[in-house]
Amino acid sequence: MKVLVIGSGGREHALAWKIGRSPLVERVFCAPGNGGTASIADNVTLAADDLPGLTRFALDRSIDLTVVGPELPLVLGIVDRFRSHGLSIVGPTAAAARLEGSKIFAKDFMKRHQVPTAACVVCNSFEEAMGAIRRGDLGFPLVVKADGLAAGKGVVIAQDRQQAESAVEQMMRRRVFGEAGERVLLEECLRGREASFLVFSDGEHFLPMVPSQDHKRVFDRDRGPNTGGMGAYSTDGILSSEEQQEVVEAIVGPTIRGMAVEGNEFSGVLYVGLMLTPDGIKVLEYNVRLGDPEAQPVLFRLENDLVEVLQAIHGQTLDSVRLRWDSACSVCVVLASGGYPGKYPTGKSIQGIDDAEAVGQVTVFHAGTRLQDGQLVTSGGRVLGVTAKDADLPAAVARVYRALEKVRFEPMHFRTDIGRHG
Numbered sequence: 001m002k003v004l005v006i007g008s009g010g011r012e013h014a015l016a017w018k019i020g021r022s023p024l025v026e027r028v029f030c031a032p033g034n035g036g037t038a039s040i041a042d043n044v045t046l047a048a049d050d051l052p053g054l055t056r057f058a059l060d061r062s063i064d065l066t067v068v069g070p071e072l073p074l075v076l077g078i079v080d081r082f083r084s085h086g087l088s089i090v091g092p093t094a095a096a097a098r099l100e101g102s103k104i105f106a107k108d109f110m111k112r113h114q115v116p117t118a119a120c121v122v123c124n125s126f127e128e129a130m131g132a133i134r135r136g137d138l139g140f141p142l143v144v145k146a147d148g149l150a151a152g153k154g155v156v157i158a159q160d161r162q163q164a165e166s167a168v169e170q171m172m173r174r175r176v177f178g179e180a181g182e183r184v185l186l187e188e189c190l191r192g193r194e195a196s197f198l199v200f201s202d203g204e205h206f207l208p209m210v211p212s213q214d215h216k217r218v219f220d221r222d223r224g225p226n227t228g229g230m231g232a233y234s235t236d237g238i239l240s241s242e243e244q245q246e247v248v249e250a251i252v253g254p255t256i257r258g259m260a261v262e263g264n265e266f267s268g269v270l271y272v273g274l275m276l277t278p279d280g281i282k283v284l285e286y287n288v289r290l291g292d293p294e295a296q297p298v299l300f301r302l303e304n305d306l307v308e309v310l311q312a313i314h315g316q317t318l319d320s321v322r323l324r325w326d327s328a329c330s331v332c333v334v335l336a337s338g339g340y341p342g343k344y345p346t347g348k349s350i351q352g353i354d355d356a357e358a359v360g361q362v363t364v365f366h367a368g369t370r371l372q373d374g375q376l377v378t379s380g381g382r383v384l385g386v387t388a389k390d391a392d393l394p395a396a397v398a399r400v401y402r403a404l405e406k407v408r409f410e411p412m413h414f415r416t417d418i419g420r421h422g
Helices: 010-020 049-058 069-076 078-085 101-110 126-135 161-173 239-263 295-301 306-313 353-357 393-404
Strands: 002-007 027-032 065-067 120-123 140-147 155-158 183-190 193-202 205-208 217-219 225-226 231-234 267-277 278-287 328-337 362-366 370-374 375-378 382-390
Touching: 002 049, 002 225, 010 027, 010 306, 010 362, 010 382, 049 069, 049 078, 049 193, 065 078, 065 306, 069 295, 078 225, 101 120, 101 183, 101 217, 101 239, 101 278, 120 126, 126 161, 126 183, 140 161, 155 161, 161 205, 193 239, 205 239, 231 295, 231 375, 231 393, 239 267, 239 278, 267 306, 295 328, 295 382, 328 393, 353 362, 353 393, 382 393
Parallel strands: 002 027, 002 065
Antiparallel strands: 120 183, 140 155, 140 183, 193 205, 193 267, 217 225, 231 328, 267 278, 328 382, 362 382, 370 375
């Protein structure tokens, strides 16, 4: 069969890598792909949000199955478009993708279905937001969120009134996140331990993946601005069996059932960002696709043929699947261009990837890379995701940092504490 993977990041490289290992697959296409996918798939020069172009390509090439990596095409309705043309695709419809496309929609949904989450205030105007901040409705620190998609960067944890007002000014007046800042959500700042909980869903049935934990802040010890993710790790110990059961019963089950009851069956991958607070487990956010970089360490542990799982999602037979997981621990460390998430240079030569993978049990997933005259160069903020596994977490951490020492590009930045406080 022929499979199309939509997207260009590390998550999409990991998807293409895993899908390409299936004996069911004869050819993988990536649109637009990156310098890493070029070695394992056919890159297609179509943007992930070019819905008409992607539809024509899938029809012309008789693509058997399409997998969507990033959130934007899902929110724009690529699943609805493909289905209307009789094309097989895995992912939620535009209506279901609102769980990520609008933080305010997600909050209202959680309230309707008694899904535990932080208290919040919805602000439809700059004046409303400023009034709520000045009244101290939710106290400080305060989380300020742009309502729409902002590539993982539309969240500011404001320590005081001045920072909160500045965040609202940036989002609603200066529109640093474009239309995403038309409305904002002010949210109480939850305290505790974070975790990422992902499930495959066919709209009725769902299967949890192994837990993982993302590191959003750009600098060590969780300092600096939020990014798209500077690294992640996956171990069974992130959540106890009791905690996992609580997440399934109090959060995932009500979410999948609630979406179905409201006529928006959720099919694809549901990502639930969690905070384990002293008052119980609460939802920080929903995403409607695999996380990036969580996809890399999670898929690294999956022993099933991913294509068979995706086919079961599409065919609504997920209840017949039993997921199998490597007992090893896995870690992904993102190598970013210096300056990210702000301004950064591109076009810089990348060296040492083969040496890193020669360490063993290591795969380097590409994100912001491209081929230029046969040479691999940087093309984005998050450049590579060095991913390793080993018997336990300290060994996996040691292995991944030993491997990334082999990689070189200028200027290169990475966190030195991924998985070290897990």
